[in-house]
Amino acid sequence: MLEVKNIHASYGKVHVLHNVSIQVGEQEIVSIIGANGAGKSTLMRNIMGLYHPRSGDIRMDGESILRLKTDQIVKKGIVYVPEGREVFPDLSVEDNLEMGAFSRRYSAQKYKSLLEEVYEIYPRLKDRRKQLAGSLSGGEQQMVAIARGLMSEPKLIMFDEPSLGLAPVIVDEMFDVIVRINREKKLPVILVEQNAFAALSISNRCYVMENGVVTASGDSKVLMNSPEIKKAYLGG
Ligand SMILES: Nc1ncnc2c1ncn2[C@@H]1O[C@H](COP(=O)(O)OP(=O)(O)OP(=O)(O)O)[C@@H](O)[C@H]1O
């Protein structure tokens, strides 16, 4: 489904990603873990066309998206929920969700049924649909960011540190929703997480990044039991 092949990426002269390759198959949850500054968000931004790799290739369903602009990549069905849950603070919850549907030009009926679907996933957002997104709690804003992504009916959704700054009970709910989205909508997921234990627990496969390089990858259950991974990411 998504294939990142040997990409090198930089910000200006600063070379950040070195020969990075990852693959995501149909219906998989793939996690990406690694320390601060490892290059995880840079990889996401290059997949989304916010930056373009200097070499390598990125293919979606066999077709290169390497040179496409972000809006074209969104049209191909890739949605990115970035770090720091960027909602439109001065718009209501429902208007934020409408922004997610905007590029799709749905019929009124289709739009309504999608809205009901995301409200079914997040009933809290339905209760607060008229509230300005900027006045929601951090956890609720994260729900808006995820729900907005779902409104475009993606083929692949990428979450960048969705648990950051959330209380533990909210974090658990959020991971439950990610698993549910993956299972019910049969939607492949890329999950970038500092919370390595949670990421390995809910993903099928995982890539470990260090200093812009993929240093380990494989079945999440296997990685979870690897002494090196335990020592470096799971607190011994
Ligand atoms: N816009 C930018 N311009 C220049 N350098 C950048 C830019 N964004 C990130 N970097 C650098 O690229 C490297 C990788 O950053 P990146 O944000 O991809 O890391 P990360 O793995 O997402 O880290 P974190 O877990 O802290 O979010 C870091 O050294 C960072 O300083």
Ligand SMILES: [Mg+2]
């Ligand atoms: Mg990051």
